[in-house]
């Protein structure tokens with residue numbers, strides 16, 4: 109089980125995270141990321157890691 113957080117100060121709304129993992133992330137009204145599922149396991153862990161690696165701003169933290 110890993111915890112998923114998005115740093116709202118860093119997120120600029122590229123949308124890669126919610127395109128890659130829409131079951132974990134969604135967009136707010138201006139396109140910034142919001143976390144739908146704060147703790148993920150199994151298959152979702154790999155999707156969360158994929159999203160983290162593809163965030164150009166380094167805004168996604170997994171712990």
Ligand code: SF4
Pocket residue numbers: 114118119120121122123124125126139140141162163164165166167168
């Ligand atoms: S990919 Fe990163 S910068 Fe883009 S919306 Fe997601 S968290 Fe924000």
